[in-house]
Amino acid sequence: MAMRDSVRGFMSEVVDGRGGQASKQLYFVLFFLGITLIVAASGIEQVLTGAYLWAIAILVVATALAYVLPWKRLAPGWDALVPVMDIAAIAILRQLMGGVTPAVSMLAFIPVIWLAGRLKVTGTVIATAAALLMISVPGLMQVPQLTALAILQALIWPVMALQVGLLISGALTLIEAQAASSRASLREKEVLLRHAASQEQLLQNVIDSLSAGIVVVDRYGHDLLMNRAQQHIHQVFSPPENEDPNESQLVMFYPGTAIPIPAEDRPVRRAVLKETFSNYTVAAGPAGTGAPTFSASARQILNVDGERDGAVVVFSDVTTFFEMSRAQRKFVADVSHELRTPLTSVIGYLDLVMDDPELPERSRKHLEIAERNAEQLLTLVSDLLQDHISQEQGAMKLDLQSARLSELAAQAVESIAPRAASGGVRIEVDLAQTPRTDLDPARITLALGNLLSNAVKYTPRGGTVTVRTSTSDGAVQASVSDTGIGMSDKEVAHLFTDYYRTPTALQHNIAGHGIGLTLARRALVAHGGQISVRSEPGKGSEFTLRLPLDVHEQPPGRVE
Known part of the structure; x- marks a missing residue:
């Protein structure tokens, strides 16, 4: 494992285009020594010639320089010194053995590749010039007769050195450009990753700061x-x-x-x-x-x-909200319980007064309206108390009787008329007589009264409240429309929530507790009916009660 790592490290320095002069030179010397051993095996006298020894001496000096010179502190041009000396040694060896083995000149490509890899085009030019001066020129000087073929043969080595150098420098330039592009892209990705990590941490910090x-x-x-x-x-x-x-x-x-x-x-x-x-x-x-x-x-x-x-x-x-809601319901239940006794007493004394045969008819009519409203108030108080006991929305006990929705609407209008007159609101009625059907008169009258009360309350002076009844598609219905302040779609969506007050109502300081519509809806649901609303800010609202029809008789006309 250690040997393999050492070899891998050595070869990485050999192919490194930015340094590794000592490793490159050692790599070249190993090839040269291999050739020397082969030559010595063929005849030791060839190795011991003066020229061969000069070549060996040049390599020794070049190798020493490769190891001792401070390459990192020298100018880039000095990198050409050792490979040029190697080319000189190859030139001497070629002159000695060219006739026997011309392939020895191929060793020159090692320093050529070295120069092209280190200095790119400049190194290619240096390698080509060295091959021309050290290989081609001495070869031409030894030719007995200077011919075109001899010149071509002598120039083949610098031309090959030029081509190899250009190919290597071009390839390295392209690789370096791609590497630079990759590094730039990597840096951009690192910046994006850091930004993404920062945003993720920011998001985590933000959501961790939330109580939800x-x-x-x-x-x-x-x-x-x-x-x-x-x-x-x-x-x-x-x-x-x-x-x-x-x-x-x-x-x-x-x-x-x-x-x-x-x-x-x-x-x-x-x-x-x-x-x-x-x-x-x-x-x-x-x-x-x-x-x-x-x-x-x-x-x-x-x-x-x-x-x-x-x-x-x-x-x-929402634990606190639920606890507050339970406390609020308990408070309402306690108040409702306390109100039942005086309300029962008020209704009883009204009955006693109306039993007087000498009571004027006009006063009797007024007392009947007062008694009817007192009974509705008692029903409301009982509903609030029952709601606390059952805690189930819509869990109402109905006292079903045969009645007309149109007559109950007329009674509700009669009860709200004095309040509308004092507020300067005109009430218009269009009450088509509806068939008799089984319903709880007190609860339906209370629901209609809540709708009329809201219509008058939210309609400014000079406005109009219109009450209509009709029969259609197997159901009876009553609608209450006004020309009041109206509501937005968002307000309508929460309208039947317990104790909900619209922002518009709060802004206009309109009194209320947000339970009237809830009770009206519960009454309609208990009857198997429904309540709907249409509203537009600044243009008023229209509420419609719809009850399934259980016909006892056909409607003969209109309710005046």
Whole structure:
């Protein structure tokens, strides 16, 4: 192994175009000694001639110079000294043995290659001139008769030296240019790699500074990136006996329940299955254990060709929000519980007053409106209390009765009319009488009242609120439209969220708590119906209630 390494190191110096003079000279001397041994075997007297000894002496001096001269400190031109001396030694040997073995002149190509490799074109010129002066000229001087053939034969060596030198210098120049280009390209790539590494580190530092957990997966679901917050969240979901679980092994429950979330419904798995979602809540333990709750959102990643290339999932700790929400619901439930008793008393005394046969009809009508609104308020209070108990959206007990949606809309308009008049808002009605159907009058009236209340509240003085009822496609519907401030699409998207107030409402300091529309929607869902909204900023809104029709009779006309 050591011998092979030594030989490899020696040959690398021989072919090195920038140095290695001693190794190159030793390489040449070995060839020369090989020829000398062959010549000595044929006849020792040929080696002992004065000319041969002169050639050997030149090689000895050249070899000594190759080893002792400080080549790195000398000018590049000095590199030609040793190979030129080698050509001189070959010229002497050729004069002695040219007639016996002309091939000995081939040794001259070793220093020619040396010069061309070291000095390129300059070395080629020096090698050609040395071959001309040391080989061709002495050869011509020994020719008995100077002929064209003799001249051609004498010039063949410098011409060959010129061709070989040019080929080598040209090839080396091309190789060096390619090497320089490769080095430049490598330097550019190194700069790009350093920049990419710097950007990657910057990105990692940025996402590690976020409190939200971020995980990026490729198209196959393998983790590509996970910030420090997500690593902590992953540990929260990990079972105690498993330090590195996969998605299906995580401890993950639906919030507020003891039901584990199936593997295919878990956030990262849903993202891998090409789903995009927002605010998907998961808990790290069953209800009652105080386990933290997280909200997950996922977006798909597209490559430069617009093809899906993975997904990013963001986890936010919403434990505090859930605890505040529970505290808020408890507070509402406590207040609702306390309000039921006085409301029941108010309704009872209203009934007593209306039982008086001497009560004027006008006063009786006003008291009936007051009683109806008090009963709606009692229904609202009961709903809030029941919502806290069940904690299930839409879990309402309905008191179904045969009623007309158009008549309930008329009652709701009658209740809101004084408030609209005081605010300078005109109410227009277009109430087509609707068929009787099974519904909970109190809850539907409350839903209509919330829509009318909002319409009046968000419509400036001089505006108009329009109420319509109709029957179509096996359903009855009521719409409430206004010419108020309107809402953006983003505001509409969150409109039926508990306690949500639009930025526009907050900006205009409009009072409210963000629960009226939520209750209206729950009432409609409980009836198997739906509520929809269309709105445009600055142009008003239109809400439509739609209930499936359970016909008892055909609509005879209109409600005035």
